Amino acid sequence: MLSFLVIALVTLASAAVAMLLRNLIHSALLLIASWGGIAAFYLWAGAEFVAFAQVLVYVGAISMVVLFAVLLTRRSRADLALAPEALGRAVAALVTGGAVVGVLGGAILSTRFTTAAPAAPPPALTVRDIGLLLMGPHAAALLIVGLLLTVALLGAIVIAAADPAGKEDDVT
Amino acid sequence: MIWSGLSALVLPLAAANPADRSLERLPVVLRDTLTGALPDPWRWLANSVLAIAVTIGVFASLFAVMTLFERKVLGRMQNRPGPNRTGPFGVLQPLADGIKMLTKEDIVPRHADQVLHLLAPIMLLAFSILTLAVIPYGRNLVALELDAALLYFFAAGAATELAVFMAGWASRNKYSLLAAMRALAQMISYELPLLLSVVPTVLLAGTLSLTTIVAQQGTWAWGFMPQWYVFTPWGFAGFAMFMTAAFAEANRAPFDLPEAESELIAGHLTEYSGFKYALFFMAEYFGMFALSGMAVTLFLGGWHAPLPFLQFVPSYAWFGLKLFGLLFFFVWVRATFPRLRMDQLTRFSWKFLVPLCLINVGTAAFWALTAGWTGPLQALRWALAAGLVVVPFVLLGRRLSAGVGPRQYRYA
Numbered sequence: 001m002l003s004f005l006v007i008a009l010v011t012l013a014s015a016a017v018a019m020l021l022r023n024l025i026h027s028a029l030l031l032i033a034s035w036g037g038i039a040a041f042y043l044w045a046g047a048e049f050v051a052f053a054q055v056l057v058y059v060g061a062i063s064m065v066v067l068f069a070v071l072l073t074r075r076s077r078a079d080l081a082l083a084p085e086a087l088g089r090a091v092a093a094l095v096t097g098g099a100v101v102g103v104l105g106g107a108i109l110s111t112r113f114t115t116a117a118p119a120a121p122p123p124a125l126t127v128r129d130i131g132l133l134l135m136g137p138h139a140a141a142l143l144i145v146g147l148l149l150t151v152a153l154l155g156a157i158v159i160a161a162a163d164p165a166g167k168e169d170d171v172t
Numbered sequence: 173m174i175w176s177g178l179s180a181l182v183l184p185l186a187a188a189n190p191a192d193r194s195l196e197r198l199p200v201v202l203r204d205t206l207t208g209a210l211p212d213p214w215r216w217l218a219n220s221v222l223a224i225a226v227t228i229g230v231f232a233s234l235f236a237v238m239t240l241f242e243r244k245v246l247g248r249m250q251n252r253p254g255p256n257r258t259g260p261f262g263v264l265q266p267l268a269d270g271i272k273m274l275t276k277e278d279i280v281p282r283h284a285d286q287v288l289h290l291l292a293p294i295m296l297l298a299f300s301i302l303t304l305a306v307i308p309y310g311r312n313l314v315a316l317e318l319d320a321a322l323l324y325f326f327a328a329g330a331a332t333e334l335a336v337f338m339a340g341w342a343s344r345n346k347y348s349l350l351a352a353m354r355a356l357a358q359m360i361s362y363e364l365p366l367l368l369s370v371v372p373t374v375l376l377a378g379t380l381s382l383t384t385i386v387a388q389q390g391t392w393a394w395g396f397m398p399q400w401y402v403f404t405p406w407g408f409a410g411f412a413m414f415m416t417a418a419f420a421e422a423n424r425a426p427f428d429l430p431e432a433e434s435e436l437i438a439g440h441l442t443e444y445s446g447f448k449y450a451l452f453f454m455a456e457y458f459g460m461f462a463l464s465g466m467a468v469t470l471f472l473g474g475w476h477a478p479l480p481f482l483q484f485v486p487s488y489a490w491f492g493l494k495l496f497g498l499l500f501f502f503v504w505v506r507a508t509f510p511r512l513r514m515d516q517l518t519r520f521s522w523k524f525l526v527p528l529c530l531i532n533v534g535t536a537a538f539w540a541l542t543a544g545w546t547g548p549l550q551a552l553r554w555a556l557a558a559g560l561v562v563v564p565f566v567l568l569g570r571r572l573s574a575g576v577g578p579r580q581y582r583y584a
Contacts, residue, residue: 060330
């Protein structure tokens with residue numbers, strides 16, 4: 001229980017500090033640390049495969065997308081001023097966040113938590129079983145997630161390459 | 173306790189089963205002699221600590237030996253003696269280097285990001301050491317037995333990219349940042365072929381557990397032909413591509429662009445000095461050891477002896493021998509090939525290695541589907557699989573190098 005509290009504290013604290021910091025790179029790195037915390041939580045829960053996949057995908061790959069996006073898109077300090085469209089952005093953020101909270105909340109509320117010890121120990125799920133499940137009953141979900149990530153990657157390329165001028169020296 | 177351990181060691185010097193021979197069991201017996209007296213939970217802890225200490229100790233000494241070995245071999249290949257002033261034949265050179273690195277001044281640029289600048293080498297080394305945990309070094313000699321060991325290896329390896337970025341960005345230096353971005357581009361480009369070249373092995377072995385993958389390569393066809401994966405068409409192609417990608421992932425020549433001394437003044441290492449620089453250096457070598465160990469495990473039969481009658485040599489010695497062979501190969505390649513250009517490097521990965529890796533996955537699927545073929549069909553299976561490997565290689569290579577003839581040198 002103590003280890004769970006420590007993991008939760010580190011994960012939430014790094015996520016919270018990431019929102020407060022002014023330095024975008026520091027925020028990105030803290031966000032990555034928070035993803036690492038989630039991986040630690042999976043390990044604590046005994047889901048090895050998910051934990052390693054989380055590290056491989058988030059800490060290894062998505063982090064690079066985030067860092068490249070930060071370094072490639074922010075051309076100058078003027079870009080940081082968001083005043084005119086702030087309302088539109090706020091509404092979009094609220095709608096997106098609300099949708100995520102709705103989906104997650106629904107999932108959490110509909111889950112039945114059993115506090116009593118189960119009569120029979122749950123069957124140990126090997127990586128092979130997970131692979132067969134992913135390729136059989138859940139193949140559609142896997143494909144959709146792959147498509148989503150590809151779209152995100154293409155979007156990152158479009159954002160980074162959209163500006164044909166790009167003659168400012170103040171890249172960093 | 174010690175006595176019983178020793179007698180268990182001496183008696184079965186030439187037992188029939190190779191797993192029972194005394195030299196083979198030496199590491200396990202030694203460990204049990206050391207920690208056998210402890211109560212159960214403490215014993216588990218002591219065993220783990222011992223495994224960690226031995227792994228780090230062995231690889232740190234290998235790192236010291238390797239620096240000397242590399243410089244000596246490079247020297248031989250370039251017709252010069254190499255280091256020969258410290259001790260007989262220069263054998264004390266690693267010691268002198270270590271003392272030099274420890275006593276050098278540690279300089280941190282004033283405008284650098286102090287915390288990240290300190291954290292980057294530590295993180296890099298920590299993740300490099302983590303990758304060493306899952307490799308089976310011998311029979312029953314694996315520090316961390318996991319069902320998803322292969323995934324663990326690549327997950328820990330992927331985090332090193334982050335450390336390189338931190339080093340480059342925190343130095344607050346144009347060269348460092350530029351080189352870090354180049355290093356990231358390179359590592360991301362080669363992460364894909366590295367992972368894809370391993371997929372056929374997982375497909376054929378049907379598991380991500382490294383001990384099982386090694387165990388499945390432990391038989392001999394007709395009593396002498398080892399069933400290592402490298403001796404199959406897809407395995408050979410996978411091994412070649414894995415090693416190519418490993419050179420890039422470990423930032424070794426000819427793919428050592430991130431540290432190109434002549435162009436980027438050592439890249440993300442520019443602002444590092446003293447012991448932090450040594451840590452980077454160490455992490456690079458640890459990465460090389462881990463990737464070589466993984467190549468041995470996945471394709472070269474792990475700790476298995478090449479021939480049945482050679483089993484009297486203990487398994488960890490075979491692993492060490494194969495590992496050393498691959499490390500020599502790393503040095504040999506470094507002395508042979510010039511450094512690539514950045515565009516050549518990324519083009520080679522995306523246009524050549526990645527398509528070939530994807531085709532190789534198909535070859536492995538074909539191999540798995542035709543496992544039941546016997547007699548003359550077996551020959552057809554080999555021919556088809558070899559064709560699936562060779563034909564795309566030749567066609568793609570011809571197409572990519574079309575119009576790129578031998579360079580014309582004009583001397584003024």
